[in-house]
Amino acid sequence: MARNDPPLSLTAVDAGPAAVAGPGAPVQPAPARGPSRRPRGPARNPALWVTALPLTVILAWALVPDWFTAYSPLDGVPSDNFQAPNAAHLFGTDHLGRDVFSRVVFGTRQTLLTAGLAVLIGLVVGTIIGLVAATAGRAADATAMRLVDVLLAVPGFLISLVIVTAFAPGPVSLGIGVGIASIASFARVVRSEVLRVRNLDFVEASFLNGGTYRSVVVRHILPNAAGPVLALLAVDLGAAILAISGLGFLGFGAPPPTPEWGLLIAEGRQYLGSAWWLTSLPGVVIVVTVILLAALGRQLLKTFRI
Numbered sequence: 001m002a003r004n005d006p007p008l009s010l011t012a013v014d015a016g017p018a019a020v021a022g023p024g025a026p027v028q029p030a031p032a033r034g035p036s037r038r039p040r041g042p043a044r045n046p047a048l049w050v051t052a053l054p055l056t057v058i059l060a061w062a063l064v065p066d067w068f069t070a071y072s073p074l075d076g077v078p079s080d081n082f083q084a085p086n087a088a089h090l091f092g093t094d095h096l097g098r099d100v101f102s103r104v105v106f107g108t109r110q111t112l113l114t115a116g117l118a119v120l121i122g123l124v125v126g127t128i129i130g131l132v133a134a135t136a137g138r139a140a141d142a143t144a145m146r147l148v149d150v151l152l153a154v155p156g157f158l159i160s161l162v163i164v165t166a167f168a169p170g171p172v173s174l175g176i177g178v179g180i181a182s183i184a185s186f187a188r189v190v191r192s193e194v195l196r197v198r199n200l201d202f203v204e205a206s207f208l209n210g211g212t213y214r215s216v217v218v219r220h221i222l223p224n225a226a227g228p229v230l231a232l233l234a235v236d237l238g239a240a241i242l243a244i245s246g247l248g249f250l251g252f253g254a255p256p257p258t259p260e261w262g263l264l265i266a267e268g269r270q271y272l273g274s275a276w277w278l279t280s281l282p283g284v285v286i287v288v289t290v291i292l293l294a295a296l297g298r299q300l301l302k303t304f305r306i
Contacts, residue, residue, distance in 0.1 A: 075098070081097040103264055114178075129148065129191075130186065133187070157181070197220070198221060200224075248263045
């Protein structure tokens with residue numbers, strides 16, 4: 001710097017090139033800042049689609065089972081009993097000559113309907129309890145959370161077993177029992193997410209702009225708290241399938257000969273030594289479905305959480 005040049009002030013240095021160039025120079029726009037952290041869309045998360053595609057096939061089993069097998073799930077050929085898995089019978093045949101793959105495919109509808117009923121009960125009741133606990137004051141919060149603590153203190157499988165044995169065993173009572181056991185998890189997640197979203201700036205701005213309690217909850221709080229709830233929905237569906245299959249194995253599900261995943265394993269357990277496929281292959285389908293649902297829940301959380 002020359003001796004006669006004026007020293008650069010701290011203001012000019014901080015202001016950037018426009019301030020140093022002088023008042024006659026054109027003002028340069030400030031450098032653009034990076035975008036704020038937002039949830040990735042489904043199109044930007046290929047792992048979500050890789051996880052969802054096999055589950056789409058399983059869902060298609062429940063909706064259109066006739067597309068995947070030409071055999072009847074109830075009628076068999078006695079002379080074809082205990083055939084090992086082959087090209088004609090992918091999962092082999094059972095003691096009555098029925099195609100096991102056909103019974104697994106047709107049993108998907110019964111299992112998913114019962115699990116869907118359970119998840120629906122847990123989602124609706126748990127969302128209401130969590131929303132009331134987070135927004136209706138300290139007294140409502142304390143009361144709702146004590147109810148949740150009571151549900152969490154008892155194992156979910158035991159709650160389901162008590163409900164099913166108190167009423168007539170069947171898919172409806174089974175779904176209600178498993179659904180009651182899942183209320184607590186939904187209530188806690190909804191409560192924590194509503195408390196988190198309620199303190200964000202745009203929610204406060206909505207109240208300052210004259211938004212009512214109902215409009216702010218419906219338009220802003222619930223949609224932005226839905227990411228973890230969707231993730232829990234997928235994970236809880238897998239847990240419901242496990243619980244329903246376990247109770248079906250014990251004889252509390254659909255009565256035979258109705259195909260149902262847990263019942264298929266129960267029917268094949270007495271032939272485990274000579275016909276391993278009767279229990280192993282339906283069990284593999286259950287395990288793979290639950291793992292895929294858990295992976296789907298993880299990807300949904302990454303995709304939709306703000």
